[in-house]
Structures are given as structure tokens and as C-alpha cells.
Amino acid sequence: AQSVTQLDSQVPVFEEAPVELRCNYSSSVSVYLFWYVQYPNQGLQLLLKYLSGSTLVKSINGFEAEFNKSQTSFHLRKPSVHISDTAEYFCAVSDPNTGNQFYFGTGTSLTVIP
Amino acid sequence: DAGVIQSPRHEVTEMGQEVTLRCKPISGHNSLFWYRQTMMRGLELLIYFNNNVPIDDSGMPEDRFSAKMPNASFSTLKIQPSEPRDSAVYFCASSLNPRGGYTFGSGTRLTVV
Numbered sequence: 001a002q003s004v005t006q007l008d009s010q011v012p013v014f015e016e017a018p019v020e021l022r023c024n025y026s027s028s029v030s031v032y033l034f035w036y037v038q039y040p041n042q043g044l045q046l047l048l049k050y051l052s053g054s055t056l057v058k059s060i061n062g063f064e065a066e067f068n069k070s071q072t073s074f075h076l077r078k079p080s081v082h083i084s085d086t087a088e089y090f091c092a093v094s095d096p097n098t099g100n101q102f103y104f105g106t107g108t109s110l111t112v113i114p
Numbered sequence: 115d116a117g118v119i120q121s122p123r124h125e126v127t128e129m130g131q132e133v134t135l136r137c138k139p140i141s142g143h144n145s146l147f148w149y150r151q152t153m154m155r156g157l158e159l160l161i162y163f164n165n166n167v168p169i170d171d172s173g174m175p176e177d178r179f180s181a182k183m184p185n186a187s188f189s190t191l192k193i194q195p196s197e198p199r200d201s202a203v204y205f206c207a208s209s210l211n212p213r214g215g216y217t218f219g220s221g222t223r224l225t226v227v
Contacts (some may be wrong), residue, residue, distance in 0.1 A: 043218035098197040100145040
């Protein structure tokens with residue numbers, strides 16, 4: 001089974017500063033990669049995903065993530081964060097060869113400080 | 115589409131009582147997942163169904179937990195009897211295929227006193 005590691009459980013960052021949330025997964029076989037965001041008292045929402053093709057994927061609210069196969073990483077970045085980005089972020093991986101099950105990381109709590 | 119619909123949003127019950135959580139997946143999605151989220155354990159997969167059939171229930175904590183999916187548009191997660199340590203937010207999610215990702219419901223916040 002796949003496993004996903006999010007090394008940073010909490011990341012505080014000042015408003016308008018850049019941020020990187022790290023995600024590593026266990027297998028080098030072909031996988032699909034996802035970032036989900038959970039705002040307080042809400043469910044998880046899909047932020048962006050990598051399926052194939054260009055290794056850099058972007059969301060509509062300024063986040064981007066880069067798939068690095070050799071390092072089995074899918075780090076999430078934003079050049080300038082806003083207060084509204086304060087949330088929990090989850091990295092997830094699915095292996096299309098083993099069915100529809102996803103494997104989630106433990107989450108990173110991003111707090112944007114005014 | 116209204117998305118994944120869970121009910122109730124909040125549930126407060128006394129220890130020993132039966133609790134039933136409900137989920138309506140997105141129409142056409144053939145996989146359904148039940149998750150539990152707590153501060154201590156994070157997000158845990160309890161069980162998932164594919165085409166209404168339970169595929170993996172290894173995450174169900176004990177026999178007090180049971181889940182059913184009688185048809186493609188409805189699933190229940192039942193806890194009987196409930197205990198205070200079952201207090202958590204329970205999420206239901208559905209998916210069409212691995213490429214699409216999951217769509218999560220808003221969750222049910224369960225408090226057992």
C-alpha cells in the first residue's frame with residue numbers, strides 16, 4: 001500500500017510571505033497525486049491534482065504543486081499567502097492499478113499571521 | 115449536483131445509545147468512503163464500498179461499528195452502543211474513478227456524552 005508523509009504538522013507564516021508545504025509518497029510507480037484543503041468546520045475540498053503530463057499544476061487561488069518523480073514528492077507552494085489561506089492541507093495519492101482507494105497524509109495546519 | 119450530502123450535521127447522544135449517520139453520494143459515483151477525523155488520530159478510513167459492495171472494512175474500529183450501502187444512492191454508518199471515545203467528525207466521500215479524486219460531504223460532528 002502507498003503511504004504519504006507530510007513532515008510539517010504546523011506551518012505559521014506571515015501574510016504576503018511565500019509558503020511551501022511538503023509532501024512525499026512511498027512508491028515510484030505511476031500514481032495520481034492530490035492536495036485537499038479543509039477550512040475550519042468544513043469538509044475537505046480538492047485544491048489541485050496531478051494525473052499526467054506537465055509536472056507543474058496550479059489551482060485557481062494561486063497555489064501550485066510540482067510532481068518530482070525522482071524524489072517522490074509533490075510539494076505545495078504559494079508565492080504570497082492571504083489570511084484566507086489559513087486551513088488544514090492534506091496531500092493524497094492514489095494508485096490507479098490498485099483501485100479507487102486514496103491514501104492521505106496526516107495534514108499540515110497552515111496559519112497565516114496578519 | 116448538490117454534492118455529497120450527510121445527515122445529521124451535528125449529533126449529541128448519550129453513551130450506550132445507537133447512532134446512525136447517513137450519506138447520499140454524488141449520482142453516478144460508484145465508490146463511497148467513510149472517514150473519521152479526530153485531533154489525536156487525524157483522518158482515518160473506516161470502510162469503503164465499490165458498486166455498493168464493501169471492499170475494505172479493516173479500518174472499522176470494532177464490532178460496534180457497522181456500515182451498509184443498500185443502493186447506489188444511500189449509505190449508513192451505525193454505532194451501537196456508542197461510547198465517548200467515538201466522538202469525532204465523520205466524513206463520507208464519493209468518487210467515480212481514481213483520476214477524479216474524492217468529493218467529501220460536510221461531515222457529521224458526533225458527540226457522545
